[in-house]
Amino acid sequence: MTGTATAVDVRGLATPPGPRLPVGLQSLLFARYRHRWLPQLRRRYGDTFSIRIAPYNRHMVVISQPEDIRGVFSGQASVFHAGEGNAILGPVMGEHSVLLLDEAAHLRVRRLLMPAFHGASLPGYQHLIRQLTRDELARWPAGAEFRVHDRTTALTLEIILQVVFGVTDSARLAELRPVVEQVVNISPLTMLGWFYPRLRTKWPWRRFFQIQRDLDRLLYAEIAERRVASDLDTRTDVLSQLLRNSGVSAADGRPGLSDAELRDNLITLLLAGHETTATALAWACHELARNPDVQRAAHRAADANDEEYLEAVAKEAMRLHPVIYEVARRVTEPVAVGGYRVPAGATVLPAIGLVQSDPRAHRTPGRFDPNRFLGEQPAANTWIPFGGGVRRCLGAGFSLLEATVVLGELLRRFELVPLRSVAEPARPRNITLAPGRGATVRLLPRTGRTAGRSGEDRGPVRTAGR
Numbered sequence: 001m002t003g004t005a006t007a008v009d010v011r012g013l014a015t016p017p018g019p020r021l022p023v024g025l026q027s028l029l030f031a032r033y034r035h036r037w038l039p040q041l042r043r044r045y046g047d048t049f050s051i052r053i054a055p056y057n058r059h060m061v062v063i064s065q066p067e068d069i070r071g072v073f074s075g076q077a078s079v080f081h082a083g084e085g086n087a088i089l090g091p092v093m094g095e096h097s098v099l100l101l102d103e104a105a106h107l108r109v110r111r112l113l114m115p116a117f118h119g120a121s122l123p124g125y126q127h128l129i130r131q132l133t134r135d136e137l138a139r140w141p142a143g144a145e146f147r148v149h150d151r152t153t154a155l156t157l158e159i160i161l162q163v164v165f166g167v168t169d170s171a172r173l174a175e176l177r178p179v180v181e182q183v184v185n186i187s188p189l190t191m192l193g194w195f196y197p198r199l200r201t202k203w204p205w206r207r208f209f210q211i212q213r214d215l216d217r218l219l220y221a222e223i224a225e226r227r228v229a230s231d232l233d234t235r236t237d238v239l240s241q242l243l244r245n246s247g248v249s250a251a252d253g254r255p256g257l258s259d260a261e262l263r264d265n266l267i268t269l270l271l272a273g274h275e276t277t278a279t280a281l282a283w284a285c286h287e288l289a290r291n292p293d294v295q296r297a298a299h300r301a302a303d304a305n306d307e308e309y310l311e312a313v314a315k316e317a318m319r320l321h322p323v324i325y326e327v328a329r330r331v332t333e334p335v336a337v338g339g340y341r342v343p344a345g346a347t348v349l350p351a352i353g354l355v356q357s358d359p360r361a362h363r364t365p366g367r368f369d370p371n372r373f374l375g376e377q378p379a380a381n382t383w384i385p386f387g388g389g390v391r392r393c394l395g396a397g398f399s400l401l402e403a404t405v406v407l408g409e410l411l412r413r414f415e416l417v418p419l420r421s422v423a424e425p426a427r428p429r430n431i432t433l434a435p436g437r438g439a440t441v442r443l444l445p446r447t448g449r450t451a452g453r454s455g456e457d458r459g460p461v462r463t464a465g466r
């Protein structure tokens with residue numbers, strides 16, 4: 001039965017086995033140690049197993065066979081609800097977020113967002129990404145011990161803010177920056193409090209609502225001004241594109257995005273679009289520092305503007321250190337997955353982290369080897385950092401472009417020296433898994449080489465956008 005994810009033939013099948021620990025303990029293990037706990041559970045129960053998670057004692061079925069994952073990703077959108085599976089993000093992103101919607105409502109918003117992140121739009125962002133990267137790298141302290149993750153977070157926030165809003169209103173950007181940072185740093189515990197209304201008047205939940213009100217005020221002000229901006233037709237930022245697309249839709253008789261929908265999806269893009277890439281870049285720097293041979297090859301690639309190799313470095317970092325460990329699909333009717341029955345209402349979790357570390361899918365999976373992504377590519381559904389199917393990450397191509405440009409600029413200027421030989425442990429940070437010590441390295445300037453030659457001089461970065 002492996003390889004099926006179907007809504008039929010479930011009679012007679014058992015539900016997947018799993019630990020009998022109290023739901024509170026399972027929730028804690030999942031929230032804090034999923035990257036260690038889920039591999040243990042796979043060793044004990046096999047490729048498909050059940051866990052129970054708060055709130056509401058939810059039944060989660062973890063799957064890790066590429067064929068089963070394919071079945072779920074290509075399953076009917078009416079049966080596999082990613083929006084419901086992402087409900088935990090509701091308090092931060094809002095009910096109209098593309099991440100929270102399902103079926104026709106999801107497709108409508110996804111179609112409106114897609115053109116801004118489509119392959120044809122990406123080259124238009126490259127100059128901005130490169131310029132912001134150069135400004136940022138000019139402040140990196142050569143010779144000093146340095147937490148790369150802190151600064152990649154600042155850089156990717158700046159990039160996504162300017163890509164989404166444009167650069168014209170620097171005063172509003174200055175206001176937005178710290179508020180978005182605060183929203184990103186809201187802990188999963190605080191998010192969980194949203195599901196228990198009695199907690200909402202108490203600290204830290206009260207503070208969470210205050211931050212949200214500040215963010216809403218800024219976003220609604222920006223939307224209102226942009227709706228009547230005289231240069232709306234010529235602006236290239238995402239918000240202006242969304243307003244133009246929505247206008248076209250309205251003229252067609254189809255509804256465009258309302259202010260509330262715009263607000264929720266702007267927050268979604270800001271949050272989904274910066275912490276993830278920042279973390280992938282931090283892991284890439286961490287591994288480059290620990291693997292001098294790979295770093296030498298990456299320096300040569302940066303000097304020669306070999307984007308294919310730099311993109312392979314980013315992809316391999318995303319494989320070895322999945323930024324998001326699993327995605328979620330809540331099933332609306334009983335389905336058969338991996339030879340088991342998944343009851344209606346349960347959530348299937350295609351485990352990115354399990355399949356990407358599986359020796360059956362990747363030879364010597366613990367090794368950092370970008371060559372895996374040169375020439376022959378990993379088999380289908382064995383490299384899935386961006387999820388899959390109709391819910392695949394909208395920013396996948398954008399984030400690979402961003403990572404390739406940033407790595408190229410960084411490696412043209414610096415050598416990354418590790419401080420310790422041991423790898424940094426992964427630590428959950430909101431929905432991501434980040435390097436536990438912030439990817440701390442020492443930066444040595446690369447003088448007297450080709451450092452400083454502009455990648456831009458030699459044409460645009462091409463990303464496969466897989």
Ligand code: HEM
Pocket residue numbers: 082098099100110160268269272273274276277280318323324327328385386387388389390391392393394395396398399
């Ligand atoms: C390394 C960087 C990134 C990683 C690892 C990542 C990962 C993911 C994953 C795993 C999903 C869920 C897919 C699924 O359920 O199958 C997702 C969805 C999404 N991501 Fe990303 N992402 C990254 C960067 C970005 C960027 C830069 C943006 C926007 C600028 C973005 C916007 C979105 C959106 C809007 C969705 C929801 C898609 C939908 O539900 O239709 N992401 N991402």
